[in-house]
Amino acid sequence: MGNRDLQFYIDGAWVDPVTPRRFDVIDPATDQAFAQISMGSATDVDLAVAAATRAFASFSRSSRADRIALLHRIAAEYRKRQDDLARAVSREMGAPIWFAQERHVVMGLSHIEKMAEILSWFPFEDPRGASMVTKEAIGVAALITPWNWPLNQVTCKVAPAIGAGCTMILKPAEQSPLSAIIFAEIMEAAGTPPGVFNLVNGDGASVGAALSRHPGVDMVSFTGSTHAGIQVAKAAADTVKRVHQELGGKSANILLPDVDLEDAVTKGVAGCYLNSGQSCVAPSRMFVHRDQYDEALRHAKTAAESYVVGMQDDAATRLGPVASRMQYDKIQGLIESGIAEGARLIAGGPGRPEGRDAGCFVRPTIFADVTPEMRIAREEIFGPVLSILPYDDVDSVIDEANATVYGLAAYVQSKDLALARNVAGRMRAGNIYINYPPVSADMPFGGFKQSGNGRECAEFGLEEFLEIKGIRGYGIVENQ
Structure with a gap:
């Protein structure tokens, strides 16, 4: 410069x-x-x-x-x-x-x-x-x-x-x-x-x-x-x-039971990890029907472990470092809080990825058995950390998804477009994404x-x- x-x-x-x-x-x-x-x-x-x-x-x-x-x-x-x-x-x-x-x-x-x-x-x-x-x-x-x-x-x-x-x-x-x-x-x-x-x-x-x-x-x-x-x-x-x-945001991603589960979970992980998780609209709370929960965790683990964390100029890198030491320390503190509060690690965890002894590199992390009162379910993490929560029916998951001080974005996945639209209409957020649509500059954001x-x-x-x-x-x- x-x-x-x-x-x-x-x-x-x-x-x-x-x-x-x-x-x-x-x-x-x-x-x-x-x-x-x-x-x-x-x-x-x-x-x-x-x-x-x-x-x-x-x-x-x-x-x-x-x-x-x-x-x-x-x-x-x-x-x-x-x-x-x-x-x-x-x-x-x-x-x-x-x-x-x-x-x-x-x-x-x-x-x-x-x-x-x-x-x-x-x-x-x-x-x-x-x-x-x-x-x-x-x-x-x-x-x-x-x-x-x-x-x-x-x-x-x-x-x-x-x-x-x-x-x-x-x-x-x-x-x-x-x-x-x-x-x-x-x-x-x-x-x-x-x-x-x-x-x-x-x-x-x-x-x-x-x-x-x-x-x-x-x-x-x-x-x-x-x-x-x-x-x-x-x-x-x-x-x-x-x-x-x-x-800020703490966006919910509701996977309705009719989805192609592997595809929806894989795309949900990708959405959460976009820009190393440093997006205010990151779908960092994934809600999966209780009957599909264990299968969803397997797909999420596979997806998380496919991410290559590395230097910015390496063509193989999918996740670079997070933006600063302060941000790295904040993410590490929240990962530690998830473990301390009883969430189960499915992938990733504290510290840097293997082979990274310096820099602000974060392990792509997935938590299961997350409950709504945990910090990782309430606070904006701004890193590659996904919480997966089970639900029993549509009404209860909408209530839980809306139970946040934030309201920036929400995500709904379903093959039934009428049902997805109904759920979208009940979400208290300014930006609703149905089935991972393409990015567009002609929609309102807020x-x-x-x-x-x-x-x-x-x-x-x-x-x-x-x-x-x-x-x-x-x-x-x-x-x-």
Whole structure:
């Protein structure tokens, strides 16, 4: 990486931090630093907010066609940097290089392309007789993004902010900042007007808190843990700004008795282990009918033991390291709690996989005999750890699946589509997946309960960055 790692992008220029303070970026496969970034302060935030405020006056009035053209230029520059982005993501948060290329980078691009498409038809004006309802940019937006899907979360916030006509300050997770720095270079190369997009690196206690409480920020879009989201909301409350949150999850995966059990269990394990288990929608609680429970455990054990855990650049690797030492320690603590509370290990367990003496590598783990009160059944683990629970009938499993403070996602597997739809309709979650459908950028993403508020992706994400204005008498001309 270059000198820009130590700079911020503010008002269309790369600038040094007001107060120099460096932070090591760690490769989780080695636990060694491989780059350094600068950490920002409230003063850097002030400069970025001032730039965004100046730019808002003109950018908020830009034409639909101009914003579509800008999104197309961003997408074109993004494609040129796909290899750079994949290498950055792989190194900074541990994704295997093939997975960074095929999923992380591709998903990021999909949000930009989808937003350009949506802008071609989105109704910003709604005439109602002699009145008009308009949807206009809310203002300066603070975008605070996580380390687990860095490009996906950056683009599913930046793209709708651009589409709405908002200006913005991005604060990526300090653990995965390098892909965001490359993204800032993409925004610059695309000819984004100065001040429309700004990047300030830093941690939550400094830059995140300063953005959340800043009187010049009109909206905070935050993705991260529920605990951190509560802190953002509290900091934002004094200025009554809009707070949009995508938070934690503990998603249920209900396998109804008519499924092809081996296929459903194998896919369920794959869903839980996706991105080394570091997904807020991970189906980490698998519910299997009691009559099929022992067979399901056999299939789950076989599936878990097929996963190759290894270095990011090894083509055979299916699971890289988890993103940080802190995350590794948290996962190990929860695995130990499962054993202590009486759950039965079917696969994996504490410690690193065989042959891995260093790095944040986690053994692909399956627990049986899990009860709802256990920590592994209640808390978001964010690692390759699956709990399998038995159920007796559909009504009881729906109640148990819904018995969580979270409500981000739920999964239903069945050959009976009518039954699957009925179960989906009874789930208290914002995203329901029936029979492992393909990934799509045109569906809303967000949760119920402590999984957050608001929605991202497609026109649903665009709406979050818009304010509604009612103009009465719009079509009335008074007699002179």
